[in-house]
Amino acid sequence: MASRARAAAPRWAVVGVVVAVLAALPAIVAALPVADDPVPAAELRAAVLASADVQFSGYAESAGGLALPVTDQLDAVADLFSDRTEMRVWWRGPDDHRVDVITPAGETGIHRDARGTWTWEYERATATRAAATPLALPAPPDLLPATLGRRLLSETADAELARIGARRIAGRDALGLRATPAEPASAVRQVDVWVDRASGLTVQVVVLGETSEVPALDTRFLDLELAVPDAATTAFAPPADARLRTAEETEIVLEAGRRLVPVPFPPTVAGLPRRTLEGAPPGIGLYGRGATLLAVAPVPRRLAEGLGRTLAQSPDAVVEGTSTRIAAGPVGLMLVDPRDAEPYLLTGTVTLDALVEAAAQLPVTRAQR
Amino acid sequence: MIAVELRKLFRRPRTWAIIAVLNALPVLVAVLLVLTDLAPRPGEGPPFLSAVLTNGALYPLAALAIVLPLFLPIAVAVVAGDSVAGEAQAGTLRYLLARPAGRTRLLVAKLVAVLAFVLVTVVVVAAVGYLVGTTLFEARPGAGTSVSGTSLTAEELAVRTVLAVGYVGVSMLGVAAFALFFSTLTDSPLGATMGALAVLVTSSLLFTLDAASPIAPYLPTRYWLAFVDLFRDPILWRDITRGLALQAVYVGVLLAAAWANFTTKDVTS
Incomplete structure (x- = not known):
């Protein structure tokens, strides 16, 4: 028996060493140092803004931490910001790319061309055509690090930017x-953008709210290849047996917006200047810039009643008089439903105090058509 | 010795009973689908199950997806858990070791027999699935639509199906390695089987938890469903290569541990 124990020791030692080496490998690879490059923040920002035409393919993952209280019609939008979304992307340009949302049992592919998008849903065997519009509901391509990084940095002042070192992401340096919004009304504490040194592509974006250490949004590439994708890969022709339909969701939202009677929005609310956005209905007031945005819109009473009930069900809801407000991470929502006027909704990446201040500065909306 | 172990395994009625039971579930699902014409809603149900209503030639893939989460690993764990512990429990292990072949060769022979069982089982599930699918559903064996909405030729579909069968087989090797290792630790086949299944249940549970996401890439069940990626266009190799590498690591480490234990343990039964 003693001889067997002596024979066993070296064999188990070999197994132990192999297991230890394998277990330590990921940590060793992650700890490999990345040399920082003393590129000024403004120069790095300029490289990001110039990266729209950089062609690439890759695999990205977005993790949202926002439990947005929305109605059933906007479930897909809410899921984008609350779930983990895995995306495969081929990017030939802003008007020619493909983003597949990968699920274990299927995929939803969004193929962009010059005139709009085809959306292929495998499990429904459905191909949906949508015309290109300047304003559309958030979609998976908007959460790609490369797209989101450009969008967030495009309206950030140089004074709000600072360099925060270097790291390896998707195998690239x-x-x-770091963008720190200057507006006191902002509910976003910081936005960390990690930029591929060679191409200017954003490879990771992390958005942190004012009060939490858990990112409200973390989107990053897991694989990235800087090569021109094949045009045949981004193109799409619906399969012969697919159901064909035309997208209506964006049009429904825009139509609802067009039905709103324009109200005289003040030029500034809660310290945020009013802004314009191509395609936005005039009945909706938009304020702020960069990561600090606020939208104000009158809402039909029937919709307001449902929304009010949804908001009030949240344990964090603050109900005061005719208004209900909640914060979902850095996103605040406030529904004001005065008895003698039409209700209206304020929402954006601003603090609850800023929502209250903005509501007090708004004119009471007139009756809708 | 390998031939002896293979003959012993495949002459046992129990082996074929396990394979038959394994095929019963996909057949039952197919019959229910035909009778009700109710496909799972998007996001629910096993992969490819909705697609078989329009192309029964895809049913081998749906059948594999149906048995993959639970039934197939149970079958593999039962057979692999019994391989050494079953001999010990029956009192035949020391007689086997009395032969001059040595313990390492016996372990290799047991391993090859388990691998053969995995391969035969997966191929039979796919073959029965094809027969059931083309018999009960409208089949279009000449073509198919990829998960990405592009057309696949009959050759592409066949090659990808063969690759999927092979991938599922490799995915089961990790289960077999866990059960074989536990089988060298105990004289109870049930204990070895339950040990392997406990590992798989733990892995499947952890995979659903966000808090466990840092270790998710190393869970043995993490990449099992990656065979679906063979039917995307272009093929998504990312998870497939990771799945193959992960299974190779588990199989290598667990077989080394089984070897270290079995070749030095005192065998008394």
Whole structure:
């Protein structure tokens, strides 16, 4: 028996060493140092803004931490910001790309061309055509690090930017850039953008709210290849047996917006200047810039009643008089439903105090058509 | 010795009973689908099950997806858990070791027999699935639509199906390795089987938890469903290669541990 124990020891030692080496490998690879490059923040930002035409393919993952209280019609939008979304992307340009949302049992592919998008849903065997519009509901391509990084940095002032070192992401050396919104009304504490040193592509974006250490949104590439994708890969022709339909969701939202009677929005609310956005209905007031945005819209009473009930069900809801407000991470929502006027909704990446201040500065909306 | 173990395994009625039971579930699902014409809603149900209503030639893939989460690993764990512990419980292990072949060769022979069982089982599930699918559903064996909405030729579909069968087989090797290792630790086949299943249940549970996401890439069940990626266009190799590498690591480490234990343990039964 003693001889067997002596024979066993070296064999178990070999197994132990193999297991230890394998277990330590991921940590060793992650700890490999990345040399920082003293590129100024403004120069790095300029590289990001110039990266729209960089062609690439890759695999990205977005994790949202926002439990948005929305109605059933906007479930897909809410899921984008509350769930983990895995995306496969081929990018030939802003008007020629393909983003597949990968699920274990299927996929939803969004193929962009010059005139609009085809959306292929495998499990429904449905191909949906949508015309290109300047304003559309958030979609998976908007959460790609490369797209979101450009969008967030496009309206950030140089004074709000700082460099935050370097790290390796998707096998590439990435330089860090931190945007800290200057507006006191902002509910976003910081936005960390990691930029591929060679191409200017954003490879990771992390958005942190004012009060939480858990990112409200973390989107990053897991694989990235800087090569021109094949045009045949981004193109789409519906299969012969697919159901064909035309997208209506965006049009329904825009039509609802067009039905709103324009109200005289003040030029500034809660310290945020009013802004314009191509395609936005005039009945909706938009304020702020960059990561600090606020939208104000009158809502039909029937919709307001349902929304009010949804908001009030949240344990964090603050109900005061005719208004109900909640914060979902850095996103605040406030429904004001005065008895003698039409209700209206304020929402954006601003604090609850800023929502209250903005509501007090708004004119009471007139009756809708 | 390998031939002896293979003959012993495949001459046992129990082996074929396990394979038959394994095929019963996909057949039952197919019959229910035909009778009700109710496909799972998007996001629910096993992969490819909705698609078989329009192309029964895809049923081998749906059948594999149906048995993959539970039935197939149970079958593999039962057979692999019994391989060494079953001999010990029956009192035949020390007689086997009395032969001059040695313990390492016996372990290799047991391993090959388990691998053969995995391969035969997966191929039979796919073959029965094809027969059932083309018999009960409208079949279009000449073509198919990829998960990405592009057309696949008959050759592409066949090659990808063969690759999927192979991938599912490799995915089961990790289960077999866990059960074989536990089988060298105990004289109870049930204990070895339950040990392997406990690992799989733990892995499947952890995979659903966000808090466990840092270790998710190393869970043995993490990439099992990646065979679906063979039917995307272009094929998504990312998870497939990771799944193959992960199974190779588990099989290598667990077989080394089984070897270290079995070749030095005292065998008394």
